[in-house]
Amino acid sequence: MSKVNVSIIGSGNWGSAISKIVGINAKRLTEFEDRVYMYVYEEIINGKKLTEIINETHENVKYLPGYKLPDNVFATSDIVEAAKNADILIFVLPHQYISHIGSQLAGLIKPTSMALSLTKGFEIAEDGRIELISQVIRRHLNIPCAVLMGANLATEVAGEKFCETTIGVKDSKMAPILYNLFSTPNFRVVISDDADTVEMCGALKNIVATGAGFIDGLGYGDNTKAAVIRLGLMEMIKFGNVFYPGCQLATFFESCGIADLVTTCYGGRNRKAGEVFVKQGMSFTEIEKNILNGQNLQGPETAAEVYHMLKTKDMEDQFPMFTAVHKICIGELKPDHFIECVREHPEHM
Ligand SMILES: NC(=O)C1=CN([C@@H]2O[C@H](COP(=O)(O)OP(=O)(O)OC[C@H]3O[C@@H](n4cnc5c(N)ncnc54)[C@H](O)[C@@H]3O)[C@@H](O)[C@H]2O)C=CC1
Numbered sequence: 001m002s003k004v005n006v007s008i009i010g011s012g013n014w015g016s017a018i019s020k021i022v023g024i025n026a027k028r029l030t031e032f033e034d035r036v037y038m039y040v041y042e043e044i045i046n047g048k049k050l051t052e053i054i055n056e057t058h059e060n061v062k063y064l065p066g067y068k069l070p071d072n073v074f075a076t077s078d079i080v081e082a083a084k085n086a087d088i089l090i091f092v093l094p095h096q097y098i099s100h101i102g103s104q105l106a107g108l109i110k111p112t113s114m115a116l117s118l119t120k121g122f123e124i125a126e127d128g129r130i131e132l133i134s135q136v137i138r139r140h141l142n143i144p145c146a147v148l149m150g151a152n153l154a155t156e157v158a159g160e161k162f163c164e165t166t167i168g169v170k171d172s173k174m175a176p177i178l179y180n181l182f183s184t185p186n187f188r189v190v191i192s193d194d195a196d197t198v199e200m201c202g203a204l205k206n207i208v209a210t211g212a213g214f215i216d217g218l219g220y221g222d223n224t225k226a227a228v229i230r231l232g233l234m235e236m237i238k239f240g241n242v243f244y245p246g247c248q249l250a251t252f253f254e255s256c257g258i259a260d261l262v263t264t265c266y267g268g269r270n271r272k273a274g275e276v277f278v279k280q281g282m283s284f285t286e287i288e289k290n291i292l293n294g295q296n297l298q299g300p301e302t303a304a305e306v307y308h309m310l311k312t313k314d315m316e317d318q319f320p321m322f323t324a325v326h327k328i329c330i331g332e333l334k335p336d337h338f339i340e341c342v343r344e345h346p347e348h349m
């Protein structure tokens with residue numbers, strides 16, 4: 001039987017960290033081809049191509065410095081070379097770039113392949129509604145797409161500190177191979193068939209984490225942040241009930257739900273950016289460039305996408321925290337409005 005080819009599309013902080021797990025498991029398990037392709041958006045670092053640096057030193061010096069990647073992970077800036085022979089395509093680009101890459105790959109991949117999205121975010125569809133990233137991938141590539149979301153800060157995963165994750169998969173036939181590809185003693189995979197809720201949680205928690213950062217920037221304490229996390233979770237559950245009928249409450253108690261919400265509200269980049277935005281008055285673009293060394297925030301854009309849909313449906317009042325985060329991000333409201341939003345939240349009425 002021919003071996004399963006795996007490609008990773010994306011090589012940022014999370015893409016590089018996950019390439020450690022995928023690379024090691026692909027080499028260890030006989031069902032997978034050893035070589036794992038990794039698509040790298042080319043950059044020049046100190047006069048040298050990032051792809052060359054990764055292939056020679058096995059380190060992504062820009063997005064995951066200090067961690068060695070397995071030597072069977074092969075970096076290429078040619079998206080078609082990376083994807084054309086893959087049986088499993090792992091998408092782990094910031095959500096801003098998914099559609100562009102998807103359109104470049106349309107018609108050029110194996111029609112029998114499957115996708116897995118690790119990307120957290122949404123995209124605004126033509127009818128004004130929001131699309132899950134897995135839907136965007138399916139739309140471009142016409143293949144099934146599962147998702148992997150969880151409390152998985154990339155540097156901790158790269159450091160092999162124990163965590164859990166959730167794979168959301170609608171077609172149960174896809175589950176065993178994905179489970180095998182990702183499971184390690186320090187990366188505990190739980191399979192869920194409630195895939196849309198798994199994915200929705202991963203996107204929405206970045207909005208709440210941006211708000212948690214505002215709270216830190218405003219000088220409030222852990223009790224206030226706990227209130228933000230709780231109210232944020234209530235809005236996430238409501239969002240699921242309204243927009244994803246059939247979504248299961250139990251999914252919010254998996255790693256993709258409450259656990260990812262907590263870890264991001266304490267240790268994530270979106271939290272940090274929210275704090276810096278309030279304290280130093282920097283724009284999010286400046287924060288990405290000057291503080292995050294080119295890493296991309298998902299929270300402010302996701303808040304804009306969600307707001308766009310809520311406004312279209314005249315439902316802003318029902319999701320006051322999501323709405324306030326967006327309005328603060330774009331400067332329409334001052335950051336200290338956020339505490340009023342928390343204080344007057346309809347969950348208290
Ligand atoms: N970093 C983390 O701890 C985690 C991130 N995620 C999710 O993973 C996804 C990817 O995030 P990261 O790997 O952290 O990326 P990142 O934010 O660290 O890096 C940005 C990446 O985008 C690439 N890029 C820049 N311009 C591009 C373009 N025009 N086209 C294509 N690529 C371009 C850069 O080369 C770089 O690889 C996001 O949706 C994020 O929410 C999920 C779990 C953990």
Ligand SMILES: O=C(CO)COP(=O)(O)O
Nearest residue numbers: 150151152153268269270
């Ligand atoms: O999704 C994450 C952890 O699971 C990472 O969150 P940040 O993008 O806020 O760092």
